Amino acid sequence: MNEQFNISASPHIRAKDSTGSIMMWVIIALLPTTLFGIWNFRDQNAWILVVVTVAAAVLTEFIYEKLMHKKVTISDFSAAVTGLLLALNLPPSAPWWMGVLGSV
Numbered sequence: 001m002n003e004q005f006n007i008s009a010s011p012h013i014r015a016k017d018s019t020g021s022i023m024m025w026v027i028i029a030l031l032p033t034t035l036f037g038i039w040n041f042r043d044q045n046a047w048i049l050v051v052v053t054v055a056a057a058v059l060t061e062f063i064y065e066k067l068m069h070k071k072v073t074i075s076d077f078s079a080a081v082t083g084l085l086l087a088l089n090l091p092p093s094a095p096w097w098m099g100v101l102g103s104v
Contacts, residue, residue, distance in 0.1 A: 018076070019076045019078065020075060020076040020077055023076055023077035023078050023080070023081050024077055026077075026081050027077060027080060027081060027084060030081075030084055030085075030088070033088065034050060034084065034087075034088060037088065037092075038050070038092075041092040043092040043093065045092055045093060045094075045096075046092035048096060049087050049090060049092065049094060049096060049099050050084065050087040050088075052096045052099050052100060053083045053084070053086050053087040053090070053099035053100070053102065053103050054080050054083035054084055054087065054103075055083070056083065056099065056100040056103035056104060057079045057080065057082050057083030057086070057103040058074050058079045058080055058083065060079070060103055060104045061073070061074055061078075061079040062074050082103070083099075083103050086099065086102050086103060087099060090102070
């Protein structure tokens with residue numbers, strides 16, 4: 001037991017990926033599910049709900065960061081992932097304003 005162990009805070013394995021690139025990969029991974037859901041329900045409101053919910057999430061993050069005098073981080077796509085996940089959890093018959101309210 002003469003080995004020395006290096007104790008440090010996690011994460012122990014680090015990658016050079018940025019948050020933006022990881023979130024872009026998440027969006028790419030969710031695109032087949034999104035397209036299949038729109039095709040499966042064949043409801044015109046489904047794709048409108050996806051677009052409105054993602055746009056509302058990104059716009060809300062932008063407005064909040066401007067009002068709080070913080071650095072605008074909408075380019076990391078985290079708000080877009082949040083809006084997309086919310087849209088995928090809503091029924092396609094949900095009115096658009098529910099997606100907007102949930103995104104806000």
